Amino acid sequence: MAPMTRSRAANAENKPVDELHVEYYKQRASAGLIITEGSQVSKDAVGYVNTPGIYSKAQVEGWKKVTEAVHNEDGKIFIQLWHVGRMSHPDFHNGELPLAPSAINPNAQSYTPEGFKDTVTPKAMTKEDIKQTIEDFVNAAKNAVEAGFDGVEIHSSNGYLFHQFFNGTSNTRTDEYGGSIENRTRFFFEVLDAMKEVIPQEKIGARFNPSLNGLFGMTMDEETIPTFEYIIKKLNDYNLAYVHLSEPFTDVSEISFAVKHIAKHFRPLYNGTLMINGGFDQKSGNKVIEEGDADLVAFGKLFISNPDLVERFEHNYELAEWDNDTFYTPGKEGYIDYPTFKEKAKHA
Numbered sequence: 391m392a393p394m395t396r397s398r399a400a401n402a403e404n405k406p407v408d409e410l411h412v413e414y415y416k417q418r419a420s421a422g423l424i425i426t427e428g429s430q431v432s433k434d435a436v437g438y439v440n441t442p443g444i445y446s447k448a449q450v451e452g453w454k455k456v457t458e459a460v461h462n463e464d465g466k467i468f469i470q471l472w473h474v475g476r477m478s479h480p481d482f483h484n485g486e487l488p489l490a491p492s493a494i495n496p497n498a499q500s501y502t503p504e505g506f507k508d509t510v511t512p513k514a515m516t517k518e519d520i521k522q523t524i525e526d527f528v529n530a531a532k533n534a535v536e537a538g539f540d541g542v543e544i545h546s547s548n549g550y551l552f553h554q555f556f557n558g559t560s561n562t563r564t565d566e567y568g569g570s571i572e573n574r575t576r577f578f579f580e581v582l583d584a585m586k587e588v589i590p591q592e593k594i595g596a597r598f599n600p601s602l603n604g605l606f607g608m609t610m611d612e613e614t615i616p617t618f619e620y621i622i623k624k625l626n627d628y629n630l631a632y633v634h635l636s637e638p639f640t641d642v643s644e645i646s647f648a649v650k651h652i653a654k655h656f657r658p659l660y661n662g663t664l665m666i667n668g669g670f671d672q673k674s675g676n677k678v679i680e681e682g683d684a685d686l687v688a689f690g691k692l693f694i695s696n697p698d699l700v701e702r703f704e705h706n707y708e709l710a711e712w713d714n715d716t717f718y719t720p721g722k723e724g725y726i727d728y729p730t731f732k733e734k735a736k737h738a
């Protein structure tokens with residue numbers, strides 16, 4: 391199950407709660423491996439309303455119930471560790487500017503408690519900010535272990551903080567974190583290296599969206615794909631749980647810099663376990679595995695409306711449609727009220 395923000399932590403502590411999160415993830419425990427919604431590693435890291443964190447005691451206690459419930463159903467669960475960087479808004483930071491590699495506005499929108507607002511020009515991170523953020527990720531990884539997670543996924547994807555460092559249009563730094571490919575990827579590897587001191591690297595995954603263009607403030611250039619090729623090749627020196635890649639989110643057929651078939655392109659570059667995501671169904675998921683272009687397929691939206699997706703695939707049961715309107719709304723509706731196929735059949 392792919393990571394999906396659902397914005398149900400509508401409480402003062404932004405903690406997961408029994409009647410929502412525990413139930414939601416428990417219902418989906420047969421996924422094999424669940425990757426949770428992006429969870430902010432610190433107060434600074436947030437950029438969307440009502441997303442859960444993994445930095446406070448109350449949040450760890452909330453997540454403990456989630457992992458217990460999933461483990462009781464023989465499922466496995468990784469938490470996605472998230473820092474949105476410049477995809478945030480001063481409303482989340484007592485009027486202070488969000489952090490980013492450079493002071494460049496993504497010209498996007500942030501989903502604040504008062505609705506969507508235009509992003510601002512962020513504050514370029516100082517060396518001290520970078521050090522603190524590395525510590526925040528390490529702390530979050532420690533908390534994840536304490537909360538009983540089977541592992542963590544670094545959210546280095548979708549235009550958020552790490553992606554902002556990777557990309558030359560969002561990172562114009564002139565220190566050792568900007569300029570060359572090695573420099574733009576340094577922050578990610580520093581986080582990874584620090585994190586594997588507190589959690590075995592076999593329990594760390596990382597997510598990338600190499601051909602993201604025109605969304606979340608990201609614009610590709612000629613160095614984008616070489617940057618991701620460098621990262622993926624360098625990850626062969628580690629022994630991560632997996633590398634998780636997304637197929638393009640938008641039509642990139644006209645973008646000369648873009649790789650159109652991500653799994654096919656990156657599979658030969660990586661020796662470890664490769665997970666692919668983005669628009670797959672049962673047939674295309676089986677195909678990408680059979681063709682040897684990935685080891686695992688993550689399904690996102692299908693899991694929103696089909697908590698028993700695995701069983702439905704297994705028995706060729708009809709799939710339920712998801713409702714876009716309740717992706718991020720508070721409460722149970724569109725969250726824990728999608729029945730399994732069997733429940734639905736019983737009440738038909």
Ligand SMILES: Cc1cc2nc3c(=O)[nH]c(=O)nc-3n(C[C@H](O)[C@H](O)[C@H](O)COP(=O)(O)O)c2cc1C
Pocket residue numbers: 392393394395396426427428470545547548597636667668669670688689690691692717
């Ligand atoms: C409601 C929603 C929330 C999402 N939140 C996240 C997130 O927190 N972290 C992340 O990496 N991707 C997130 N994504 C992207 C999904 O993980 C996935 O890449 C995308 O839905 C495409 O896969 P699919 O076609 O199987 O749904 C989200 C997608 C949706 C629909």
